[in-house]
Amino acid sequence: xxxxxxxxxxxxxxxxxxxxxxxxxxxxxxxxxxxxxxxxxxxxxxxxxxxxxxxxxxxxxxxxxxxxxxx
Numbered sequence: 001x002x003x004x005x006x007x008x009x010x011x012x013x014x015x016x017x018x019x020x021x022x023x024x025x026x027x028x029x030x031x032x033x034x035x036x037x038x039x040x041x042x043x044x045x046x047x048x049x050x051x052x053x054x055x056x057x058x059x060x061x062x063x064x065x066x067x068x069x070x071x
Contacts, residue, residue, distance in 0.1 A: 025046070
């Protein structure tokens, strides 16, 4: 699947279709993703549950909602 990046504030965003997230069992409201770069390849995986910090999750979800809602 090829995806185009979209401008988001001072950075860039990769929007993922709901069906793709469902295929890999990722809930964007509660799950965290891990991003790694290996040999010029960006790898995005669902973070291991034990590695998730509840405070970080809440902050990320809140920030994401603010961006989506324009606030």
